Amino acid sequence: MSLNKHQLSDSLFIWLQSFQVPSCASKHELTSGVAIAHVLNKIDSTWFNETWLSRIKEDGGTNWRLKVSNLKKILQSMMEYYHDVLSQQVSDEHVPDVRLLEERNHVYMQRTCELEEEQRRATAIRSQLDSYKRQAHEMSAKHSAEAMKAEKWQFEYKNLNDKYETLLKEREKLISERDTLRETTEELRCAQVQQQCLTDSMIGDAGAVGSLASEIMPTEFRDTVVRLQQENKMLCVQEESYRHRLEELQTQLEEAQRRQNTLETQNRLSQQQISDLSAQVEELQRALQEQDSRNEDVISSLLKKKLEEHLEKLHEAHSDLQKKREVIDDLEPPLDINMAKKVDELQEILKKKDEDMRRMEDRYKRYVEKARTVIKTLEPKQKLNPVPVEVQALKNQLSEKDRKIQHLEHDFEKTRSRHDQEEKLIISAWYNMGMALHQRVAGERSSSSSSSAQSFLAQQRQSTQARRGFSRLQPR
Structure with missing residues (x-):
């Protein structure tokens, strides 16, 4: 569970090198898809035959279009193999949606252009305000x-x-x-x-x-x-x-x-x-109150939006975890106690994460109430001190509120990174489980001499029928 992406890529690269296929000397060569195609050909030569292998162009070089074409062919063939041979459905979330990515990128570009336009307007207004201040002085x-x-x-x-x-x-x-x-x-x-x-x-x-x-x-x-x-x-x-x-x-x-x-x-x-x-102080106080109200609305809307996104991601993670547990139950008998413990630990971590999100929302509400009370008590009761000291006090209060907002954003970013790390750990655990099951099946296949004459396709069909019979006998 402590593996990161780098270690996962290293283990995948070592596993691919064990097949002794061409174009597998470095990780950069894997981007052409040639090594993956040869590995699939060795795993099941009846489905991934020489005709299919000849469609994979090996002289890609720096032509990224050719590399993308090879990877698309490999992905399409693997999805057909899962559907036709293994009789398993691949969820759409594992298939990259280029159109959705394009739409999101277009939305992000529009938002970026709008923000740049607002920044230019704000800069122009700020320069005009500075010139007006100089003229007034x-x-x-x-x-x-x-x-x-x-x-x-x-x-x-x-x-x-x-x-x-x-x-x-x-x-x-x-x-x-x-x-x-x-x-x-x-x-x-x-x-x-x-x-x-x-x-x-x-x-x-x-x-x-x-x-x-x-x-x-x-x-x-x-x-x-x-x-x-x-x-x-x-x-x-x-x-x-x-x-x-x-x-x-x-x-x-x-x-x-x-x-x-x-x-x-x-x-x-x-x-x-x-x-x-005094008039400037009153204007600053009104502007501060308006800005605080706007900041509260913006921050609350952003936090609510991010909270909804996190809850949605958490729900998706729960559903993915449930699906993966069903797949794991189908792949092996429920005898692995360590994996069950790991799944329970992940569920406990997710529950703790939900509690942390609730505590963060409560703390945000408390900060908002505290900021409102501070804004209400900003006006001085006795004007005994000189005005510049009051202005400095207002500036200090503004900087303190900015620091609190930055602290909240930092906590939120830390929580989001922790949630992403937990998702990565879940994926890595599922990958390790699949690798262990694959190695176990490969060991059983090599040890059984009776099934050595059968083809890979017949073995997969027999293992699928055996799993189906076992699932009928065992209540869930």
Whole structure:
């Protein structure tokens, strides 16, 4: 049961070489069919006679059409031999159906062309999407630069407007001061005129007293004027210092307003980027959900299809095994306990395989439910982390789901390869059983001297009649 195809081909090649036929020096020469034809001629020369052997062309060389023609002739003759001489029907599954293979190949070619066309469309759409992303990024950068310029010009306009309002206030203040000074000047002129009138009237009445008062009054006025001039100078100095201080504070205020305006602009742009990224995250989540739903549908349909194919193959394997068991029961009496054990082991392996397929389907359903719950819990409850971290988390979840899908596909491929290997083991066991039966029949034929004069055809007929009589006597 542990034989593989290579060992089977080696054993078949050694068995063919035991007949000592031509064109049997290497395995490549077997493809011409000449060696197989000579072996069949030695096995039964009455059916596979020289006339039939002359129809097999031996100078095939590299002409594969001639080799295929030889193999078709050999296959047709063997099927007729089984039907006419051995009275056995060969199932259609052992005969290659070229038309079915051609139809399958045509379907595969159409599917391949469709997939290539879809791939080309997807590549074109992906390139367009990349170009759109680049254009959107460039437009976003231009929009940010223009927004910064607009904020800068708005800030300059605000500063100029403030300066204009300040100048208007200073103009009104100067106008009010001018009016006040004009009124003060008028009052001083009136007081001076009154003083002049009083001075003129008092000249005639009191000459000495008037001259003394006239001497005293200008001195007092002079002191007042000097004091007022000093106070005026001090006030001018203070006003100059206050003006410098006011200019410094105004400069600092403008700088602070400029920084505040820049920060507000950056904050607004950041809020806009956050809103854009939030919209992108929502779109990615929706796309992820749609893709997950599509992937779930596709994967479930593929798995169901493959499961149906495997179940169909398993059913075919069961039917083939049943047919082969019937053939084995017809070929030999049920005395080989080892072969029965092997068949039981193969049935147990097939049962285990069915259980593995059921477990795999259950595990797939659990993975699908788990993926749905993960998709439902993808949306963040609190937006405390920055948006790029959320996007990275979504990407990590996507990669994790891809790894799970790849793991499921790997398990499925492993299961399929194991099933194929089991089918190969069943075929190899059946082949070994047939070889053992053939060797046993050949040994019995060589040991029995009474049947040495009979032909191969008569021996086959007698063995067939004996098997039929034995099958009638033995209940199944």
